Amino acid sequence: MRLALATASFVILIVHGIIFYDQFFHEWESYQTSYYQQALSLAKTDAERAAVEGRSPKIEQIIVTSFGETRVDRCSTCHIGIDDPRFKDSGHPLRSHPFSEELGDKLVDGKWVRRHKFNDFGCTVCHDGQGRGLGGKYAHGQDHFWPDPLLGSKLIDWRADYKPKLVGKEYMQANCTLCHTEDGFGSTPLVAQGRRLFFGKNCYGCHKIDGLSNGALGPELSEVGKKFKIDYIWESIVDPRANSAASFMPKFNLTDDEVKALTIFLKSRRGMNFSETSLDRYKATLAKGEPGQALIHGGVLTSPPETGTPTAGVAYGERLVYDKSCMACHKLGKFDGGIAPDLSFEGLMRDEDWMMGHFRSPRSKISDSIMPAFGFTDNEYQAMTTYLASLKTPPLVTNPAEIYNSLCSRCHGEKGDGHGQIAVYLDPYPRDLTKVGFMNSKSLERFVTSIRNGVHGTSMPAWGKVLRDDQIHAVLDHIQTTFVKEPRRPIRERKLPEINPIASSSESVNRGEGLFLQRCTGCHGRKADGKGPNSLDMLPRPRNLRNRDFLNSVTDRRLFESLLYGVQGTAMPSWIDYGLTEKEIGDLVNYLRSFDKGHKQ
Amino acid sequence: MTMKKRNEAPAEQTEGQLTRRRLLTWLSSVGIFGSALISLVANAFFIKPRATYGQPNRFSIGKPEEFPAGTRQALDGQRVCVIREGERVCAISTTCTHLGCIVAPSETGFACPCHGSRFDQDGNVTGGPAPKALAWYKVSLAPNGELEIDKGVEVKSGTYFNV
Numbered sequence: 010m011r012l013a014l015a016t017a018s019f020v021i022l023i024v025h026g027i028i029f030y031d032q033f034f035h036e037w038e039s040y041q042t043s044y045y046q047q048a049l050s051l052a053k054t055d056a057e058r059a060a061v062e063g064r065s066p067k068i069e070q071i072i073v074t075s076f077g078e079t080r081v082d083r084c085s086t087c088h089i090g091i092d093d094p095r096f097k098d099s100g101h102p103l104r105s106h107p108f109s110e111e112l113g114d115k116l117v118d119g120k121w122v123r124r125h126k127f128n129d130f131g132c133t134v135c136h137d138g139q140g141r142g143l144g145g146k147y148a149h150g151q152d153h154f155w156p157d158p159l160l161g162s163k164l165i166d167w168r169a170d171y172k173p174k175l176v177g178k179e180y181m182q183a184n185c186t187l188c189h190t191e192d193g194f195g196s197t198p199l200v201a202q203g204r205r206l207f208f209g210k211n212c213y214g215c216h217k218i219d220g221l222s223n224g225a226l227g228p229e230l231s232e233v234g235k236k237f238k239i240d241y242i243w244e245s246i247v248d249p250r251a252n253s254a255a256s257f258m259p260k261f262n263l264t265d266d267e268v269k270a271l272t273i274f275l276k277s278r279r280g281m282n283f284s285e286t287s288l289d290r291y292k293a294t295l296a297k298g299e300p301g302q303a304l305i306h307g308g309v310l311t312s313p314p315e316t317g318t319p320t321a322g323v324a325y326g327e328r329l330v331y332d333k334s335c336m337a338c339h340k341l342g343k344f345d346g347g348i349a350p351d352l353s354f355e356g357l358m359r360d361e362d363w364m365m366g367h368f369r370s371p372r373s374k375i376s377d378s379i380m381p382a383f384g385f386t387d388n389e390y391q392a393m394t395t396y397l398a399s400l401k402t403p404p405l406v407t408n409p410a411e412i413y414n415s416l417c418s419r420c421h422g423e424k425g426d427g428h429g430q431i432a433v434y435l436d437p438y439p440r441d442l443t444k445v446g447f448m449n450s451k452s453l454e455r456f457v458t459s460i461r462n463g464v465h466g467t468s469m470p471a472w473g474k475v476l477r478d479d480q481i482h483a484v485l486d487h488i489q490t491t492f493v494k495e496p497r498r499p500i501r502e503r504k505l506p507e508i509n510p511i512a513s514s515s516e517s518v519n520r521g522e523g524l525f526l527q528r529c530t531g532c533h534g535r536k537a538d539g540k541g542p543n544s545l546d547m548l549p550r551p552r553n554l555r556n557r558d559f560l561n562s563v564t565d566r567r568l569f570e571s572l573l574y575g576v577q578g579t580a581m582p583s584w585i586d587y588g589l590t591e592k593e594i595g596d597l598v599n600y601l602r603s604f605d606k607g608h609k610q
Numbered sequence: 611m612t613m614k615k616r617n618e619a620p621a622e623q624t625e626g627q628l629t630r631r632r633l634l635t636w637l638s639s640v641g642i643f644g645s646a647l648i649s650l651v652a653n654a655f656f657i658k659p660r661a662t663y664g665q666p667n668r669f670s671i672g673k674p675e676e677f678p679a680g681t682r683q684a685l686d687g688q689r690v691c692v693i694r695e696g697e698r699v700c701a702i703s704t705t706c707t708h709l710g711c712i713v714a715p716s717e718t719g720f721a722c723p724c725h726g727s728r729f730d731q732d733g734n735v736t737g738g739p740a741p742k743a744l745a746w747y748k749v750s751l752a753p754n755g756e757l758e759i760d761k762g763v764e765v766k767s768g769t770y771f772n773v
Contacts, residue, residue: 011634018641025645029652048753056772060750060758068661069668081663093753120755128670 037087037143041066044089044096044103051095068143073131076187076283082131082140084148092127111196134283135184136160158238160184160276167240174265175239183234183276188284202267203274210261210334212271214381218278224381227258232280242272257434259337259346321388326396329389338380340419341400348434349380350468351419356401358463358470364394376466376556377436403475409487412480420468425492427548435468437539438549442492447578449498456485466558503574509565511595513602521600524593532580537604547580557605568598667762670752674699674773677757682715690747690759691715698770701759702733703745713744720744732767743767 045061052058069089073080090096090103097105106127108114113124125135133140137157142148150158153166161180163172182197189197192204207213213222219231233242244251246268249258263271330336336344340351355364366373368390371380385393406412414423420439422429427441442448460481463471472481489497511517525537532551534541539553554560572594575583584594669688677683677694684691684704689712691702704720706713711724719736720729727738734743748763749771757771 011631011638015634015637015641018638018645020641022641022645022648025648025652029648032652032656056751057753060752063763070661070666072663072665083661090753095753 035143036145037068038066040087040102041089047099047103048090048093048095071128071131073129073134075129076131076134077281080131080133080140082133083143084132084136084138084140085127086143087145087148088132092123094121113196133157134187135181137184156235156238160239168244171240171243174269175243179269180239180273180276183239183273186277187279187282190282190284197277199270199273200277202270203272203277206263206267206271207274209332210263211337211381211383214383215258219280226379226381230275230278233278234276235279235281239272239276242275243268246271246275257348259334259348261334261337321392321395323396323399326392326394326399329385329393330396333383333385333393347430349431350435350470351416352397352400354400354403354475355397356399357403357474358472359397361394361398364397365390368394374466374558375468376553376558378468379434379436407480409480409483410491412476412484413487413491416472416475417484425488436550437467437552439469441549441578442488443494444578445493445495447576448489448493449495450500450577452500453485453497457481460484464559465562466556466560503570505566505569505573506591507564507566509569509595509598509602511592511599513599517596517599518603520593521596521598521603524589524597525600528584528587528589529597537601543580549579551580554601555604560601561605565598568601569594572597668758668760670754670756670758673756674751684715686712688759688761690761691720692757692759694773695770697773699749699757699773700770701747701749703747703761705744706740707735707742707744708738708740734767 045064045066048061049058052061068083069085070081070083071085073082085091087102088104090099091106093105095105096103097107099105108116108121108123115122115124131140132138136159138150138159139147139152139155139157142150146152147155149162150156151162160183161176161178163176167175179199182199185194185197186200192201194201207218207221213224215224215227216222217224217229217231237245241252245253246263247260249256249260330341335341335352336346338346338348340346340349341353359367363374367375368383368385370382371378372382404412404415406415413425418429420429420432420435421427421442422432422439425442427439429439432439440447457478459469460476461471461473461478463469476484489495525533526535529537530541532541532543532547533539533554534544534551537554539551539555541551544551552559569591571581572589573583573585573591575581589597665688671677671685671688671692674694677692677699679694679696681694682691683693686704689704691704693700693702702720704713704715705711706722706724706727708722708725708727711722713720713722713727713729718728719731720733721727722729722738722740725739727740728736729740729744730736732743733746735741745764746767746769748760748765750758750760751771751773752758757773
């Protein structure tokens with residue numbers, strides 16, 4: 010018992026001693042003592058000596074209130090020789106801060122004069138790090154949970170393959186931009202390069218940055234520099250799925266230098282800016298109109314064509330298609346982004362009007378397309394359209410299985426189940442060709458038409474010019490034997506009106522709307538956009554009935570058939586079983602048809 | 611084992627020698643009272659904070675050339691008045707010694723707007739309720755060539771720094 014007590018009391022003594030020692034003898038004290046000694050020995054005049062004498066080690070701090078929230082920078086507690094030119098060749102931490110023209114320092118009469126005085130600016134506004142910290146690890150922000158580690162420093166637990174690339178004082182350019190926001194600021198060439206890349210590589214199409222772009226597909230990047238460290242930004246650019254498994258951001262083919270410039274540009278996006286107040290910014294936005302619009306229509310986004318290259322025609326269009334990274338998503342020839350449809354036979358599938366309209370606003374042609382409207386100039390759109398329209402070489406495949414695998418399986422899947430490589434990015438989802446109920450309840454003629462003419466308002470293009478009719482039939486036979494695995498059954502003849510017998514009137518539309526709200530919204534949604542509360546549980550998803558191109562392409566007869574007898578192989582029930590009469594179906598059809606009329610008015 | 615020890619202990623103690631029990635008692639006391647002592651000393655030191663969030667006491671005000679001869683410039687942020695006469699520079703506090711208002715340089719010296727204290731050019735009281743003269747602070751030349759004022763060090767009235 011006494012032995013235990015004695016041991017415990019000694020342990021307590023030792024712990025107390027360690028804490029006392031730790032709190033009383035600091036690393037920074039030894040740096041300061043060493044500085045004072047060296048400064049005394051370097052002092053040539055009495056005045057210099059007097060300035061140092063009588064000073065004892067203490068915490069030095071600069072309190073800066075001008076840049077955002079108050080900064081307390083105690084960096085000069087260790088880096089005490091920071092503004093003492095005699096220490097310019099000493100080792101760290103006593104070395105004095107270098108002078109450079111890039112920082113705005115000036116050489117006057119052989120002596121450098123600082124542009125950014127430490128008393129006014131502190132340290133962390135440029136360097137980042139934790140200003141209050143007094144020990145190396147914490148002060149340099151190398152604690153895992155500190156959001157702003159010293160920019161360009163190298164002691165962080167970052168991924169080993171990126172670490173060497175994240176070192177270098179050029180990363181501090183990101184912080185210059187917090188005040189020097191002008192586009193052409195000379196001392197931040199990498200920010201400017203990153204900004205050009207942000208537009209050149211079409212990042213703006215998906216990502217929003219306040220005042221620069223309006224993309225809505227990807228995460229907003231207005232404050233990305235405040236939220237993430239540079240290693241995370243770098244990783245997210247080169248390997249989008251590393252941090253978000255659900256990301257479908259394409260991998261862009263960027264060199265390390267380009268990634269570095271983009272990283273620095275993104276790090277400079279902190280959602281704040283010290284050279285103007287939020288009111289200034291608000292007023293500037295008002296004067297400019299919609300931020301992204303102004304940029305797009307001002308033509309800032311597009312660099313002028315290099316001299317000596319054509320500005321129109323197929324060659325220019327081809328260069329644009331490659332320069333603008335279209336193949337980051339689309340497939341064209343041997344390039345395949347794995348996200349968007351194949352463009353290899355675009356000239357055979359779509360006409361130029363369709364392409365121009367689709368470029369200007371993809372959703373005007375395919376209602377639920379995820380393709381961003383990039384806002385290039387009409388001249389560029391025209392050139393790209395000309396190039397794509399020139400792609401008229403049909404594929405060299407003859408046997409039906411090969412045709413299916415090379416042309417259809419990218420969307421409909423190798424197994425025909427609709428889960429092709431790019432299927433998740435398509436809306437409506439590609440048809441599941443293994444559903445016997447669906448495949449055997451529709452006529453062969455309808456399938457042939459869908460393949461030959463495409464399905465309007467969806468990503469299914471018209472294959473009529475790519476495949477001959479006999480090839481289409483052969484592919485359908487292949488699908489029937491390989492995926493449906495049942496012989497085609499004769500279609501049951503049903504009595505259906507060719508044209509809606511109920512005349513369209515406002516009363517009929519109102520009755521139709523009432524019925525729709527009662528019966529259809531669970532799946533098709535109150536807006537009839539196919540996004541009702543149950544929609545996520547079913548595949549194929551409920552049809553987006555606001556898809557004008559699609560709805561205009563289907564006949565009244567088909568709508569009556571789907572509504573009265575349901576769509577086999579999908580969740581759409583036969584409404585005749587639920588007591589809807591043909592007259593009520595007529596009202597519903599009138600209601601659906603009224604969407605387009607409303608649009609035209 | 612313990613039983614045996616307990617039985618033996620009184621016998622050894624009577625002989626007045628350094629018994630195991632006594633040694634352990636001593637060691638425990640040293641441990642406990644030693645750590646108590648360290649705590650007391652440490653607490654006494656730690657009562658005063660090492661750094662506070664006010665503006666630092668020592669600050670540089672710029673190159674001597676920015677203060678030509680004859681300057682009397684009050685720096686309101688730092689509450690100090692920089693005076694240069696020829697090649698001599700000094701820094702006088704502008705905090706009134708009465709109730710801490712900021713005194714303003716006037717033709718005759720300094721005047722406090724709150725209760726009418728008057729000071730002469732050197733900060734000595736010439737009138738009003740102020741109990742004592744304004745403080746003079748240490749001025750020195752920092753290695754980067756700028757003048758530095760240390761409000762932590764008061765110097766005797768009339769101590770100038772020669773530029």
